[in-house]
Amino acid sequence: MKTLIIGANGKIGQRLIDKLVQTGHEVRAMIRSDDQRQALEEMGAEVVLGDLEAEFEPALNNCDALVFTAGSGSKTGADKTILIDMWGAIKTIKACEEAGVKRYIMVSSRDAGDPDHGSPAIRHYNVAKHIADEYLLRSTLDYTILRPGQLTDPAGTGLVQTVRPAQEMQTITRDDVVEAIMICLDEKSTIGKIVELYQGNTPVKDALLAH
Secondary structure, eight states, rough: OOEEEETTTTTHHHHHHHHHHHHTEEEEEESSGGGGGGHHHHOEEEEEEEEEESSGGGTTOOOEEEOOOOOOOOOOOOOOHIIIIIIHHHHHHHHHHHOOOOOEEEEEEETTTTTTSSSSHHHHHHHHHHHHHHHTTTSSEEEEEEOOOOOOSSSSSSSOOOOOOOOGGOOEEHHHHHHHHHHHOOOOOTTTEEEEEEEOSSSSHHHHHHH
């Protein structure tokens, strides 16, 4: 299986590429700028140029799956959130359908299901993710939508829960999100699921398969 990573240069993207290559997966990393190329190639990824705000469709050639973990970032405005997190995601879903790439894993957000009751400060972001998720749900793709809590950088624990805990406990390491993505790529039983992810006490694979 060859997997295209959208958002390859991000914190989750880089971790995911490293782990996938280590476990023998074929990985194609899409980047917007050549100055991001060397580090990803040194990890063992095939690197291609593409831009969600312009042309990216050729990056899908000969791929079997796509992981969308791109984001406009907290330093940009609502305009970029719309163009990347919503419209960019929708464009990749359309492109996968047209290219016959059936497997699609979306890294979404914990409040994408109900933006009105999430954090007011990032409501526009949650609305963008909600619309992208809804488009994916109506697509013909074999999707999994992961909705992690607040992302943190410590080493992964390998232990999660899929039931939302109290507000102060709604965190998860990026390493554990990466492990969840990898399991989704390998396990067909995760197709068609929407899964919230938080630190917990259950091994990641067990939590995903039981959800």
